Amino acid sequence: MTTHYDVAVIGGGIVGLANAWMAAKRNLKVLLLERTSVAQGASVRNFGMIWPVGQPAGELHDIALRSRNYWLELSEAGAIDLETCGSLHLAHNDDEWAVLEEFASLGTFGVQLLTPAETCERSPLVNPVGLCGALWSDSEIRVHPRTASAKIAHWLTETQNVDCRFKTPVVGIDDGEVIAADGTRWSAEKILVCSGSDLQTLYPDVFATSGLKLCKLQMLKSVSQPGLPSNLPHIASGLTLRHYASFEVCPSLQQLKTRIAEQTPELDRYGIHVMASTFPQGQIILGDSHEYDEAITPFDSTEIDDLMLRELRKVICLNDWEIAERWHGIYSKHPEVPIFSATPEPNVHILVGPGGAGMTMSFGLAERAWNQTIGAT
Ligand SMILES: Cc1cc2nc3c(=O)[nH]c(=O)nc-3n(C[C@H](O)[C@H](O)[C@H](O)COP(=O)(O)OP(=O)(O)OC[C@H]3O[C@@H](n4cnc5c(N)ncnc54)[C@H](O)[C@@H]3O)c2cc1C
DSSP states (O other): OOEEEEEEEEOOSHHHHHHHHHHHHTTOOEEEEOSSSSOOSHHHHSOOEEOGGGSOTTHHHHHHHHHHHHHHHHHHTTSOOEEOOOEEEEEOSHHHHHHHHHHHHHOSSOOEEEOHHHHHHHOTTBOOTTOOEEEEESOOEEEOTTTHHHHHHHHHHHHSOOEEEOSOOEEEEETTEEEETTSOEEEEEEEEEOOTTOOSSSOHHHHHTSOOEEEEEEEEEEOOOTTOOSSOOEEEOGGGGGTOGGGGGOTTHHHHHHHHHHHOHHHHHTTOOOEEEEOTTSOEEEEOOOEEGGGOOSSOOHHHHHHHHHHHHHHBOOSOOOEEEEEEEEEEEOSSSSSEEEEEETTEEEEEOBGGGHHHHHHHHHHHHIIIIITTO
């Protein structure tokens, strides 16, 4: 006898969790299957930055704000802890400041320009040397990346009646049934494949022609910095302005990109821009780099770590720069859409590839998918 569900979700990262929640909100009977004992993919390896300011004005920024509301809802329900910390984009060069001025003048995101003194008041981590000022945005949130996914899964189980099963690799889907590695089968009206960067186990033929790319990011965590206040804003550097689509509308961005390309091409080679966020015990998460597809190896590069630290020292001050942890994460990303979706067979939906904004966007993207496609069929 196979057990029957309304919805089976494969993958316990943030995309799978978000879609399981949207299904549960519709009073559907949901099964979530995760192959590891606790999610270990991109959803636990990130900065924990919920980052609406990085999304371009319009639909994507709206989705980010919808997602933000879902994070707040989870916090109010006691599922997770979060901080409404806001963010600072620091400018240590005139061309970076020009981009921030142009962005602030659009008036679309409710952001604010800060003087160097005002910037340093917001965070003791800011390096005041050469500081032109900063862009303040209050929409950003911090969640704890190492624990958020597990806590959401626990909450979905306890309060939303979602049947979450870990240590359950799914090896096939056959005629409305999900098949686990041990041969167990479950039937479901709808099956959602949220397999993250695994593009080989299920529907490899669909992924091969999807246009999805894999991206590897190197990350660092400092030792604890004593005496830091709580709720410090996330920090992004002028280099970050090259990275997020929201700044593409600024005419001065090209000049900034040209300077980096000419003066420090090694940063473009490894896709380096630098950001910092605090951990609850005062450690600072630092990153990151971007290497794609064939450039990805299992081995982390000390050259990349050293370049990140070189750039970080220009924009932030730490009492102790000793590095406590180094790791990398891999996400899948589509160059044109905020998440890749496909229906390889009736009632099977693939949802993978939110790229570098999956923590920010996944709840809003899941809401949109359920409203427009999954829930409508
Ligand atoms: C280093 C790094 C920093 C980042 N920082 C941020 C940030 O600060 N803010 C932000 O918004 N985004 C950030 N991102 C992006 C974000 O983390 C990802 O977009 C998001 O976590 C992807 O979620 P996912 O569920 O698609 O993938 P994953 O988290 O990788 O989850 C996929 C899950 O599916 C499971 N799975 C796969 N195949 C099977 C199978 N056959 N059977 C059962 N289970 C299966 C895997 O075990 C895995 O747990 C960052 C990413 C990285 C790597």
